[in-house]
Amino acid sequence: MAVPVQHINLEKTMSMIKGFHHLTAGVRHAQEDVDFYVKLLGQSLVKKTVLLDGEDPIYHLYYGNANGDPGTLVTSFPFRQRGVVARPGSGQVRVINYSVPNGSLEFWRARFDAMNIRYDADIVARFGERRQRFYHPCGIEFDLVESDLDQRPPCVENNVPEAYAVRGVHSITLSLREVEESVRFMSEAIGFRLVGDEGPYHRFETHTGGPGMVVEFFHEPDRLQGSSVYGEGTIHHVAFAVDTIEQQMTLKDKFMGLGYIDTSESVNRNYFRSMYFKMPGGVIFEAATTDIGFAIDEDPGHFGEEFQLPPWLVDRKDELLSRLEPISV
Ligand SMILES: [Fe+2]
Structure with a gap:
C-alpha cells in the first residue's frame, strides 16, 4: 500500500485535498448539542452512532446538510458523561466558520436572541467578508460568514428560511503561537495557497x-x-477530504519524508477511513476518505433516524443504548 517517497508526484499530492470532510468537537450534553445544531442552525442530524475509541459509550453525532455531504459535516462527542473538560488554547482549531448568504446576519442575530444563544455585539469584517461570532452552549466559538459564492444546498431544518440558511463549513480559524513553519507546511505538505494576510490572520x-x-x-x-x-x-480536530486510502498513504509517506512522523495508520471509522497527523503548530489534522459514505446503513432521505453501530458493535446495541441519555430531534 505505501508508496515510496521518491516516487511521489508532487502535483498529485497537491490536488488530493478537496476541502473539508468534517470537524469534530467535544461538547457537554447530547440534547443541548442537538438543539444547537438542528433547532438553532437548521442542520440535519446525519448520523447517530458512538465514539469508536475507548470503553465507555459516548455518542458520536454527525450534523450537516441533508445529503451528509463532506464539507458540511460537524460532529460531536458529548463528554459530560465522562466528566473530562478540555482546555481551549493555541495549537487548536479555535473557530468553526459557517457560510451564509450575503445579508443574513441580522436574521441570525434575531434568532440568537429568540433562542437565548450568546453572540458578540459587533458584526466585523475580514478579508472582505462580514462575519458574526456566536457561541455553542459549551463555549466553542463559531462565526457566520457572509458569501454569495457558496452554491451548496441550504440547511433548512426547523424552518430556517432558504435565503438565510447555512450552506456548510466556510472555513476554520486555527489559533497558533508561531506560524512560520506552519505556513510552509500548508503549501509544501498539503497543497494550500497563501492568499492573503490581514493583521494577525x-x-x-x-x-x-x-x-x-x-x-x-x-x-x-x-x-x-x-x-x-x-x-x-x-x-x-479537522478532517480534510481525500478520495481513497491510497491517497491517504501517499500523504502519509510525504509527511514522513518531510520529518512529520507523527501520523497514524488508516483507521476504520465505518463511514470513512481516517489518517491523523499533527501539523507543526500542534493542531490535529485528519485525511478522511469520501469513498464509503452514510448510505451503508441508512437510505438517503433517512439519515440519522435510527441509532447505528458498526458491524463489530451491533450485538452490543441494547447495552450501549441503555448507557446513553435519550435524545430527541
Ligand atoms: Fe475525524
Missing part, C-alpha cells in the same frame, strides 16, 4: 478555493497551548 485556500476550502491562521503568540485530550469545550 493568514488565509489559505486549496483546490478551487472559496467557501469549504479556506483555512485561516490566527497568530496568538501569547496564548497558552490548549489540550489534545477528548473532553468538552474544544474542537478536537
